[in-house]
Amino acid sequence: MIKLGPYEIHRIEELMLPYAGYADLIPDMPGELLEEHRDVLTSHQLQAETGRIVLSFHSWLIRTRHHWILIDTCIGNHKIYERKELAAFSQLDTAYLTRLRGAGAAPEDIDYVFCTHLHFDHCGWNTSMIDGRWQPTFPNARYLCHRKELEHWSSVQDDDYDVGPNSGVFDANVQPLIEAGLLEGVDDGYEIEDGVRLRLAAGHTPGHTVLELGKEGAQGLFSGDLIHAVMQVYGPQYTTVFCNKGEEAAETRRQTLERIADRSTLLFPAHFGHPHYGRVESTASGFRFIFAP
Numbered sequence: 001m002i003k004l005g006p007y008e009i010h011r012i013e014e015l016m017l018p019y020a021g022y023a024d025l026i027p028d029m030p031g032e033l034l035e036e037h038r039d040v041l042t043s044h045q046l047q048a049e050t051g052r053i054v055l056s057f058h059s060w061l062i063r064t065r066h067h068w069i070l071i072d073t074c075i076g077n078h079k080i081y082e083r084k085e086l087a088a089f090s091q092l093d094t095a096y097l098t099r100l101r102g103a104g105a106a107p108e109d110i111d112y113v114f115c116t117h118l119h120f121d122h123c124g125w126n127t128s129m130i131d132g133r134w135q136p137t138f139p140n141a142r143y144l145c146h147r148k149e150l151e152h153w154s155s156v157q158d159d160d161y162d163v164g165p166n167s168g169v170f171d172a173n174v175q176p177l178i179e180a181g182l183l184e185g186v187d188d189g190y191e192i193e194d195g196v197r198l199r200l201a202a203g204h205t206p207g208h209t210v211l212e213l214g215k216e217g218a219q220g221l222f223s224g225d226l227i228h229a230v231m232q233v234y235g236p237q238y239t240t241v242f243c244n245k246g247e248e249a250a251e252t253r254r255q256t257l258e259r260i261a262d263r264s265t266l267l268f269p270a271h272f273g274h275p276h277y278g279r280v281e282s283t284a285s286g287f288r289f290i291f292a293p
């Protein structure tokens with residue numbers, strides 16, 4: 001557990017795996033940048049034998065004085081993904097909910113579920129297979145995502161060329177929430193409570209949004225897929241193959257890093273390997289990442 005002012009922050013892990021190399025995930029990133037910062041790429045961030053980036057899939061759970069807030073709900077159990085590149089994520093059966101309970105929150109306790117965006121690995125536990133159909137996992141929660149994100153994914157068809165790996169996700173992970181009246185599309189600047197703000201950070205997807213925790217300059221920034229892998233702090237201009245609009249994603253990333261650099265703000269990304277979070281410092285040529293001790 002991480003204590004941050006009045007907040008408690010827990011990381012709820014679903015799974016961790018060496019996924020793909022930098023050349024596959026971020027094809028434009030020059031090999032020299034990786035060489036230059038080899039010291040950052042420990043075995044927790046890059047598997048040496050295969051050159052694959054170690055990706056963690058986890059939620060961040062915040063306990064405020066008033067609420068339990070769950071950020072991003074990973075992949076989920078028993079979701080079926082038929083595409084070859086998603087084989088590692090299909091039909092999972094993990095102890096995610098047990099880990100959530102271990103942090104002190106039963107599914108019924110969650111007050112808010114915030115999805116930074118609606119890719120398959122950020123909204124999976126929104127629903128569970130109960131009595132033969134997908135139903136809300138967190139029955140007492142209000143589920144939030146940006147209005148634009150909701151509009152985007154509700155208007156694309158599963159056979160649209162750019163849906164790709166997200167095929168079927170809306171029907172299984174989002175539609176049941178709409179039917180239960182639990183999902184709300186919100187605008188930029190929405191406050192869950194005093195000091196817990198949502199801020200649009202688009203590019204990865206049209207409505208990708210981050211959560212800022214704390215007053216007067218955030219104490220914590222929960223950044224979703226604004227940054228997938230640590231070398232994007234060192235080269236924010238390089239974008240992953242998963243980004244909807246690469247240039248916009250890069251500009252949003254650079255602006256965000258600038259905003260939090262050299263402050264006490266902790267950055268909580270969705271996919272960094274152990275220790276999973278840290279802070280950003282500016283350097284003569286850009287930024288660097290200081291992992292939490």
Ligand SMILES: [Zn+2]
Nearest residue numbers: 119121225270
């Ligand atoms: Zn992701």
